[in-house]
Amino acid sequence: MIAAEPRTLPDGESPDLILVPATPSERIASIKLNSREWRGPLDLDTYIARENHLLTQRLTRDGLTCWVLVSRHEAEDNRTILSACESYRKTALLAHGGVVEKVATHGVGSVFSRPEFRGKGYAKRMMEELSTKLETWEMEKEKRGRSVFTVLFSDIGKKFYAQFGWRPFASSHLSVAAKEGGDTGARELFAEDVQKNLCSEEVLGKLHDRMLAASQKSAVAKIAIVPNFDHFLWHWAREEFYAENLFPDRSPPVVKGAGVDKAGVYCAWNRVFDDVPEDNILYILRWVYEEPTSPTEEQTTIQAMAAILRRAQHEAHEWNMHKVVFWNPTPLLQKAMALVDPTSELVHREKDSVASLRWTGEAEGLGEDVEWWLNEKYAWC
Numbered sequence: 001m002i003a004a005e006p007r008t009l010p011d012g013e014s015p016d017l018i019l020v021p022a023t024p025s026e027r028i029a030s031i032k033l034n035s036r037e038w039r040g041p042l043d044l045d046t047y048i049a050r051e052n053h054l055l056t057q058r059l060t061r062d063g064l065t066c067w068v069l070v071s072r073h074e075a076e077d078n079r080t081i082l083s084a085c086e087s088y089r090k091t092a093l094l095a096h097g098g099v100v101e102k103v104a105t106h107g108v109g110s111v112f113s114r115p116e117f118r119g120k121g122y123a124k125r126m127m128e129e130l131s132t133k134l135e136t137w138e139m140e141k142e143k144r145g146r147s148v149f150t151v152l153f154s155d156i157g158k159k160f161y162a163q164f165g166w167r168p169f170a171s172s173h174l175s176v177a178a179k180e181g182g183d184t185g186a187r188e189l190f191a192e193d194v195q196k197n198l199c200s201e202e203v204l205g206k207l208h209d210r211m212l213a214a215s216q217k218s219a220v221a222k223i224a225i226v227p228n229f230d231h232f233l234w235h236w237a238r239e240e241f242y243a244e245n246l247f248p249d250r251s252p253p254v255v256k257g258a259g260v261d262k263a264g265v266y267c268a269w270n271r272v273f274d275d276v277p278e279d280n281i282l283y284i285l286r287w288v289y290e291e292p293t294s295p296t297e298e299q300t301t302i303q304a305m306a307a308i309l310r311r312a313q314h315e316a317h318e319w320n321m322h323k324v325v326f327w328n329p330t331p332l333l334q335k336a337m338a339l340v341d342p343t344s345e346l347v348h349r350e351k352d353s354v355a356s357l358r359w360t361g362e363a364e365g366l367g368e369d370v371e372w373w374l375n376e377k378y379a380w381c
């Protein structure tokens, strides 16, 4: 429910304001409020159903907190929501000084103030409080007892969140138009193939080993949000929910990525359905491949990436997506894209989905700087 409007709105800096986890009914109230911003092609009830469906996913069912900025003088379940957001608890790797630790972190999303309450400092107050709260929120069982970083993906540029410590990190992407195609030489991956080829203990173990080796060579701490299968399931729950609602007569999308086994190159994707088909995007969530060790191997890897990209273009076409997009491409992926579409240019995002990280490792003796490994779309929330 949405509580009654107060006669006079409190000041954003008022000591009366507190940031607290929403009660279940306040969570629904905050979803209703932000629906006008994010429900896209869904009606209100379906949008609420989507949010509830996402909440039951493995990634979020134990780690999602809906936060609301409210007056401490109002009664629970009947409070006026001045600003709201969500945090998602995630597992990460931290590599420093020849050690790799499994740590917990939070991603922040759905930052929202209702239009009539904007410009009064509520989102600022919320983010200021949230920034320090997340350092210890649900960290009781962690070895350090606190997080060393949190992330968010800003849709309002680089300045707003930076004032609370979320610094902008690499936020580039490549895109290529959807296109009908035949056999490209890439194998289509179903969910279980993605689990095997992108999320296995072996693949995650290699990430651990690479971060360990890198931490022995450089003093700068490195973090990565663990790209476990739960992330992919969460993204797919979203796309399948949309597909079922928008295309009730069509079976849900089952091709979740593509790979070329002989080159050991794989990717996983999801389809994002927006208000209008021109904004629909097939996002490559993550790439997995071994660094080639010879020019011949490099050519094999690039050719495999190109075949996968062509398969992705076809999949995008099949689902009425406008284009294929992937974040922060490596030099090899840029070479592959040059084969598929020589006109495709690297875009550096200044406003939307700016990957931002708040580092508090310095206070833990981990140094001033941090490298964000695997800054790819799977980590978005």
Ligand SMILES: CC(C)(COP(=O)(O)OP(=O)(O)OC[C@H]1O[C@@H](n2cnc3c(N)ncnc32)[C@H](O)[C@@H]1OP(=O)(O)O)[C@@H](O)C(=O)NCCC(=O)NCCS
Residues within 6 Å of the ligand: 012, 037, 083, 110, 111, 112, 113, 114, 117, 118, 119, 120, 121, 122, 123, 124, 125, 153, 154, 155, 156, 157, 160
């Ligand atoms: C962004 C949003 C949460 C700000 O809420 P708010 O309560 O009005 O924010 P505050 O009053 O605390 O702070 C306002 C500041 O936010 C900045 N801001 C608001 N919208 C912005 C935008 N679209 N782009 C850049 N900055 C923006 C303002 O410039 C202002 O900065 P200033 O004080 O330095 O001038 C609100 O406008 C909103 O809900 N927007 C729609 C949803 C959205 O885009 N959320 C962010 C997702 S990352």
